[in-house]
Amino acid sequence: MEVSSYDENNTLIVVPSGKLDTLNAPEFGKILSNLLNEKPSACFLDMSKVSFLASSGLQVLLAGAKISKRDGINFGVFGMDEMVEDVFIMSGFNNFIPSFVSKEEALA
Amino acid sequence: MYETSKIIIHNNLDSIEPVVEYVRSVANQLELNAKEKHRICYALEESLQNSILNDFEPDDLEEIVIAVNRIASGLQIVISDNGIPKNPFAKTPKSIEEIASDVTFESIAQGDVDQMSVISDFVIHKMLDRYTYTNKGKSGRSVEMLIYASNGRINHEQDPSIQDSLYKEEKFSSIREPLSSDITGISRLFYKSYGYSYVNDVVYYPERLAESLKKGNLQSVLAISEGEKTIGHIALMKPYADAKITEWGMAISDPAFRGQGIMSQLIETIMERAVDSLYRGVFSHSVTNHEFTQKICKSHGFSDVALLVGYAGSELSFKKITNELTQRESTIISFKPLDFAKEIELFLPNKHAEMIKKLYSGIGVKIIEKSSVEKQTNASLTELSDSIVSAINIAEIILNKTGSDTLEQIQGITKKICIAKVDIIYLLINLEDCNAVELIERLEEMGYLFAGIFPHYHHENTLVLQYLNNLKFDYNQIQSHTPLAKELKNYVQSLDSNQLKEKE
Numbered sequence: 001m002e003v004s005s006y007d008e009n010n011t012l013i014v015v016p017s018g019k020l021d022t023l024n025a026p027e028f029g030k031i032l033s034n035l036l037n038e039k040p041s042a043c044f045l046d047m048s049k050v051s052f053l054a055s056s057g058l059q060v061l062l063a064g065a066k067i068s069k070r071d072g073i074n075f076g077v078f079g080m081d082e083m084v085e086d087v088f089i090m091s092g093f094n095n096f097i098p099s100f101v102s103k104e105e106a107l108a
Numbered sequence: 109m110y111e112t113s114k115i116i117i118h119n120n121l122d123s124i125e126p127v128v129e130y131v132r133s134v135a136n137q138l139e140l141n142a143k144e145k146h147r148i149c150y151a152l153e154e155s156l157q158n159s160i161l162n163d164f165e166p167d168d169l170e171e172i173v174i175a176v177n178r179i180a181s182g183l184q185i186v187i188s189d190n191g192i193p194k195n196p197f198a199k200t201p202k203s204i205e206e207i208a209s210d211v212t213f214e215s216i217a218q219g220d221v222d223q224m225s226v227i228s229d230f231v232i233h234k235m236l237d238r239y240t241y242t243n244k245g246k247s248g249r250s251v252e253m254l255i256y257a258s259n260g261r262i263n264h265e266q267d268p269s270i271q272d273s274l275y276k277e278e279k280f281s282s283i284r285e286p287l288s289s290d291i292t293g294i295s296r297l298f299y300k301s302y303g304y305s306y307v308n309d310v311v312y313y314p315e316r317l318a319e320s321l322k323k324g325n326l327q328s329v330l331a332i333s334e335g336e337k338t339i340g341h342i343a344l345m346k347p348y349a350d351a352k353i354t355e356w357g358m359a360i361s362d363p364a365f366r367g368q369g370i371m372s373q374l375i376e377t378i379m380e381r382a383v384d385s386l387y388r389g390v391f392s393h394s395v396t397n398h399e400f401t402q403k404i405c406k407s408h409g410f411s412d413v414a415l416l417v418g419y420a421g422s423e424l425s426f427k428k429i430t431n432e433l434t435q436r437e438s439t440i441i442s443f444k445p446l447d448f449a450k451e452i453e454l455f456l457p458n459k460h461a462e463m464i465k466k467l468y469s470g471i472g473v474k475i476i477e478k479s480s481v482e483k484q485t486n487a488s489l490t491e492l493s494d495s496i497v498s499a500i501n502i503a504e505i506i507l508n509k510t511g512s513d514t515l516e517q518i519q520g521i522t523k524k525i526c527i528a529k530v531d532i533i534y535l536l537i538n539l540e541d542c543n544a545v546e547l548i549e550r551l552e553e554m555g556y557l558f559a560g561i562f563p564h565y566h567h568e569n570t571l572v573l574q575y576l577n578n579l580k581f582d583y584n585q586i587q588s589h590t591p592l593a594k595e596l597k598n599y600v601q602s603l604d605s606n607q608l609k610e611k612e
Contacts, residue, residue, distance in 0.1 A: 022157045022224070023121070026217050033213035054154050055228040062211045083146045091231040096204050
């Protein structure tokens with residue numbers, strides 16, 4: 001999987017792409033952890049290029065949300081496709097991590 | 109039409125994608141919608157990947173067998189392998205918040221297998237209609253995944269008032285077995301009375317209903333109107349595939365035909381069928397928010413054997429009747445032996461020996477207590493299976509064989525089920541297994557409560573223990589009809605240290 005990031009309106013946008021599964025989640029976790037250590041004021045994950053969100057991927061999102069809460073970083077996700085969102089919602093993670101349809105909605 | 113297939117792969121990650129694609133192609137042939145296809149494929153991929161990465165020794169080449177079975181209105185996948193059994197000591201959180209409290213980037217980087225396993229179970233359980241893990245001892249382990257097609261459901265009913273006006277001149281005509289043309293009528297009858305809240309959701313899937321009737325898992329009897337409409341239903345149901353006992357229930361009559369004696373005729377007919385059958389016994393889950401079913405059971409020679417606290421969900425409701433239950437509905441198991449020994453030798457836990465003897469006495473069986481001298485040492489491996497019934501959010505753990513690690517395994521499974529927010533767990537103990545009986549006191553310390561006996565339910569002589577997952581019950585709301593049922597209720601209540609008191 002590949003991960004890129006950029007800054008927009010003082011918000012860190014992180015863009016993972018490919019499968020966020022048991023193989024890739026630890027590496028993605030390291031990258032996200034390093035990015036959050038720089039204490040951006042807000043961080044949103046653009047999930048539009050994630051094709052599979054395994055439970056290990058969900059763990060990374062949870063860890064990110066937890067660190068962000070501790071450090072006062074506004075954290076969330078946006079752009080999930082219908083099937084990835086289905087996993088996110090069915091498992092109840094949407095009660096813990098704010099989710100938005102689009103980047104515009106997330107940044108509003 | 110696709111029926112079944114079996115795929116054998118090695119514990120190699122490259123094998124996962126072709127398997128998932130194959131299952132997707134099978135799902136395409138069935139009536140699963142896009143989300144259902146995605147969910148079963150997701151669960152398969154998630155389960156296989158975690159299993160291959162974490163549950164085998166790195167250099168071992170092992171086979172994983174994946175059975176892909178079409179079932180009525182759905183798809184079942186059974187994965188069997190010789191991977192490492194799940195760790196019963198794994199720390200198991202009970203909510204997303206608790207999961208979050210344990211998750212850190214460090215634990216993810218370290219690949220905490222136990223944490224990964226419990227969260228994976230949590231997620232997969234949410235995606236499927238049934239997800240069962242079975243530890244088969246020396247024969248390995250298996251995982252069953254099942255999803256039903258929602259578009260196999262009946263279509264929404266017409267406005268009942270229109271239907272009722274069509275029926276109003278009709279009268280009840282006869283009792284008979286269902287024809288294939290009656291199937292949709294049965295589904296509509298349940299929908300008309302219960303909406304989509306009926307406990308046994310097979311009634312909402314005509315194809316599944318037809319399959320159950322064809323296989324003999326369900327033996328229905330119908331009340332038919334003069335115009336050949338299905339206006340009443342009752343059935344004998346096999347609680348599981350190779351059961352030696354049958355349950356009577358699914359009793360319903362069309363409100364538009366009330367006052368014509370339909371229900372009493374249906375009950376008489378089904379009781380005759382039960383007595384004439386080859387089953388060893390017939391039972392009923394008699395609800396306790398009223399005493400009607402308990403009275404019927406008593407009048408037909410049943411005796412009460414167990415109180416399953418909170419067996420059914422509180423959302424069970426009749427359409428247009430706004431008396432929603434304030435707590436999960438408890439059921440009394442009423443049992444009638446049809447072919448049973450008059451005297452049985454069993455191991456009994458001292459604490460409950462008197463009550464167990466009373467319950468057996470109610471069904472005409474005298475218990476001879478086996479002495480501890482006859483008990484044997486135990487060096488075998490634990491064999492147990494667990495399953496979750498999503499429709500009513502309960503779980504069953506069947507202890508098939510005890511071993512040195514039985515308590516730890518039950519503790520681990522109990523925690524796993526609690527994470528999945530299942531409300532009640534029923535643990536089935538074999539009273540002919542002295543080692544299992546000896547564990548009862550420890551299981552009670554773990555939080556399990558005595559529920560009663562359940563003859564021929566998975567074991568010939570089963571003791572049922574129940575675990576109430578952070579639920580409090582007001583026992584005053586549980587109505588018991590017979591003196592034995594009242595005594596059993598008081599007995600269970602006296603053991604429940606977490607009950608809802610009147611003042612609360």
